[in-house]
Amino acid sequence: MSKGYPKKTVLKIIGIKRSTYYYRKNYRVEEKQVSEGRPAPGYSIAKDGKKISDEQIKEWLLEEVAGDGYAYGYRKLTKQLRRKHKLVINKKKVYRLCKELNILRPQRQKRDSVPRRLARNRVITGSNQLWETDIKYGYIEGEQRFFFVLSYIDVYDRSIIDYHIGTSCTGQNAFETLKRALWKRQQYDQKEKPVVRSDNGPQFISHAFTQGCEKLEIEHERIPPKTPNMNAHIESFHRILEDDCLSRYEFQTYEEVYQVVSEFMKFYNEVRMHGSIQDMAPMEFFEKNKHMAIKIKEIRV
Template sequence: MRTSKFTDSQILAILKEYESGQTAKELSRKYGFLYQTLHDWKKKFGGISSTKELQKIKELESENNRLKKMFANLSLEHEALKDVLFKKVVKPATKREVVNYLVSEYAINIRQACKSLNLERSSYYYHSQRKEDTELIGCLNELSEKHPNYGFKKMFHSLRNQGFPWNHKKVYRVYKKLGLNILRKRRRRLASRERRNLEVPSNYNEVWSMGFMSDSLFNSRRFRTINIIDDYNREAIWIEIGLSIGAMHMTDLLEWIVKERGKPKAIRTDNGPEFTSSVFTNWCHKHRIEIRYIQPGKPTQNAFIERFNRSYRTEVLDARIFNTLIEVREITAEWMEHYNSDRPHESLQNISPMQYLLN
């Protein structure tokens, strides 16, 4: 850009001489410029009487230009950020990809893009020096095939004993990446049981059968029931309903029933954790009650309670929608009274359990 050979203060002095009465041609000959230039100076510096005013005007112009440039940059950054709002930009690697996108799609430089995404430029230019984990992956896969029961610690120390230099953090990172840290559910070992024929007791209150059931309320909350019947006349002794029924709860219930009704000689159950717990077995041993476990996977050996559970499910649990446990308990109590007193039972010659007991 071509610049004038006169400074601003010199131009203001020439304009003052022009205003004092000298002509443009005289001034042009005196100072050596084209007399038309004087008119351009008048347009530019007209009304300015001192260099201080001129300096203020120049400062205002520079500030105005700076603000315009800032506004343009912010508008551009705003438009660019609107384009990437749908992306989840959290990790540095993702931010680097977005920066590259903004630089290629918009007239924005790397510094602006990094600043708008709150990313340090050193992080943008960083390149990972991590080596590939191919060798470590192969070693871990080989160990897991040879020793499937090995956990992380055993695998790590095995690799160290073989002379590999990887530290525990790297080994654990790859170990988790391969999914080797998934917990394996161990199958519960059940004791072997002797088969016992299912016989109808000869007397009342001789053998009880017990079993658990589960269902859900209208709000999808699960609840459990424990059903107890007398094998002699299939009488429903009690149905306990609760969100959780553990061994302690069960033995407290049996203690109350024994006080009200008397104790049986034996109780037939499956191999559930509540029935095999020490709490239940100790309670039976204390009251000298025999526990008759069925064989695992043989529910027909406990057919009396299984048939009762089916009736309870079809006539109560599946027939209604319950909102609260209170509703379940009330309807169950009504059904138990009907079941024991009025409902015909095919195996009892189509009479109710209480009628069979009285006969």
């Protein structure tokens, strides 16, 4: 350009946009200065206004650690300095001084969470291969409290094998319901038991449920967060339960809830037709399929 060539042509040849060229020509790009922060003053102030040196504070910290305060971390040591020596000091400075003295307590090791076996894609070809479970809750208007319905569904024949109704629902409730379901399907003593699939609710990650499954040698898999489609069959049933049963009532007592939900479970299993199993009721399909295989659409989950 200094030799008279057009700027537009030169910039095009070297591949620089004109906007970039003029920006750098007209505006000086200054390097940012990184601040090192203010230097440590080397003292703290007591409530009476007296300056206490960091060396003195370190001596007090060593005394606390050597005495009854050994179990204290830097946060509690900060409170101790404030109470005992009337210091105006924050926990960040105490942390720094403890680090310089190498008296910081080792951090607690994070406990391993309950091991999770992620749900994997499966092709279901018969009953008692995969059961899904989840929890539905409703409200008792007359008693101003919630109730819970935990259900186990066989994804092949769509039967609700067993369920729990209560004003609470724990991991132990989930496990006890699973045991009843195994007895009903005569799977309790089988070597190959159904796989149980759930979400990551507190009941299903509890020690009671996890250890119970391990004891019975049941494979329990959990779906990844925010993937309810991997638990679609039980989600679909709970939608049916809501639309055809719970939404029709304004419950006044828990006894009313128990009666209504129990009656609906019986109706669903024994009477209500299901399109995916040739318009049969789940129990009807289950019994007929035991004696002669009924062809239905392939189930992939």
